[in-house]
Amino acid sequence: MTPDLQALASLDRVIHEPARLMIMTVLYAVPEADFLYLQRECALTQGNLSSHLAKLEEAAYVTIVKTFKGKYPLTICRLTKNGREAFEEYVRKMQVVAGATANGNGANH
Amino acid sequence: MANSPSPIFLAEKRSWSYWFADGLPQLLIGVSAILFGFYFISMTAPASTALVVLSFVAFGAYLLIQIRAPQILEWLKSRITYPRTGYAASPYFATKKSVYCDANLNLTPVQDPNAPAIAEIKRVRRARNLRLSRTYILMALASLGLWFVHAPWICTLTGIVMGIILWIGTRADKSVSLLVILGFPVVGFSVGALQLAPHVRVGSFILGVGLLFLLDGLVSLLLYLRRNPVASVPVK
Numbered sequence: 030m031t032p033d034l035q036a037l038a039s040l041d042r043v044i045h046e047p048a049r050l051m052i053m054t055v056l057y058a059v060p061e062a063d064f065l066y067l068q069r070e071c072a073l074t075q076g077n078l079s080s081h082l083a084k085l086e087e088a089a090y091v092t093i094v095k096t097f098k099g100k101y102p103l104t105i106c107r108l109t110k111n112g113r114e115a116f117e118e119y120v121r122k123m124q125v126v127a128g129a130t131a132n133g134n135g136a137n138h
Numbered sequence: 139m140a141n142s143p144s145p146i147f148l149a150e151k152r153s154w155s156y157w158f159a160d161g162l163p164q165l166l167i168g169v170s171a172i173l174f175g176f177y178f179i180s181m182t183a184p185a186s187t188a189l190v191v192l193s194f195v196a197f198g199a200y201l202l203i204q205i206r207a208p209q210i211l212e213w214l215k216s217r218i219t220y221p222r223t224g225y226a227a228s229p230y231f232a233t234k235k236s237v238y239c240d241a242n243l244n245l246t247p248v249q250d251p252n253a254p255a256i257a258e259i260k261r262v263r264r265a266r267n268l269r270l271s272r273t274y275i276l277m278a279l280a281s282l283g284l285w286f287v288h289a290p291w292i293c294t295l296t297g298i299v300m301g302i303i304l305w306i307g308t309r310a311d312k313s314v315s316l317l318v319i320l321g322f323p324v325v326g327f328s329v330g331a332l333q334l335a336p337h338v339r340v341g342s343f344i345l346g347v348g349l350l351f352l353l354d355g356l357v358s359l360l361l362y363l364r365r366n367p368v369a370s371v372p373v374k
Binding site for chain 1: 145146147149150152153156216217220221223224225226227
């Protein structure tokens with residue numbers, strides 16, 4: 030395998046799933062967000078978002094805090110330090126691959 | 139594809155716009171400017187005891203809003219915005235501690251400031267802060283004309299110049315609506331047409347701008363409430 034391909038193989042599979050990648054991207058850009066905001070931004074159903082958040086929480090990439098504001102429950106999600114680092118690493122690897130493709134490194138037969 | 143904005147950039151930009159979507163920040167700016175404008179005018183008008191008391195009350199309320207703006211906004215948004223379209227911490231207050239989460243969650247210290255995603259977020263926030271600071275400074279400079287040039291047309295000119303500065307400064311993220319931008323020259327013209335004394339017209343201009351933001355905030359809030367009825371309770 031070429032180094033570029035190896036970079037692809039070592040991508041974090043937890044983040045690489047499209048729905049989870051969307052969630053991670055939003056949470057990376059926003060200091061913290063609640064369940065409803067994530068649901069609207071990522072256009073996911075409640076069940077879908079719940080299961081993906083559970084996977085991210087299991088990987089210790091996201092912390093979920095349940096709180097109340099008046100009668101309204103807020104489920105607040107944030108990236109952990111691990112989550113930030115993992116996301117940055119993922120972006121870095123993807124940029125290496127994208128850069129190599131753009132430079133035509135992978136086009137030589 | 140090479141020039142299309144990255145999803146991180148778009149997510150950041152959307153969260154910034156989301157902060158203004160409900161019209162509450164504009165309402166707060168409007169109320170704050172009205173209070174300050176009123177204080178300014180009443181301080182220069184012939185004094186009666188009631189007016190002096192009222193002007194100090196207005197100034198106190200203005201100071202309170204200035205000091206407690208984030209908390210007031212959070213309080214309003216937690217009752218109006220979050221139940222409808224969800225909660226997202228403002229990127230504007232990104233460096234401050236969250237209202238809802240405690241500090242023990244092992245959060246966010248940046249490990250590698252050269253990481254591409256961090257660099258991008260930093261670049262976007264730095265550019266926005268720079269743009270906004272430049273806009274505030276230029277608007278303050280433009281307002282000097284109201285103090286030093288004693289001709290009615292200066293109000294209209296100041297309004298036009300301020301509207302253009304505001305448009306240039308905020309067009310990238312559209313945080314100020316066209317209603318406000320186009321309203322500046324109208325406020326300037328109106329204050330000029332009233333033929334007010336120089337010291338009163340500055341206060342009147344501020345008051346007019348406050349009314350403009352208040353109107354914009356009310357329109358935005360009504361549209362937001364119409365588009366977003368209260369959501370069902372989220373289930374996790």
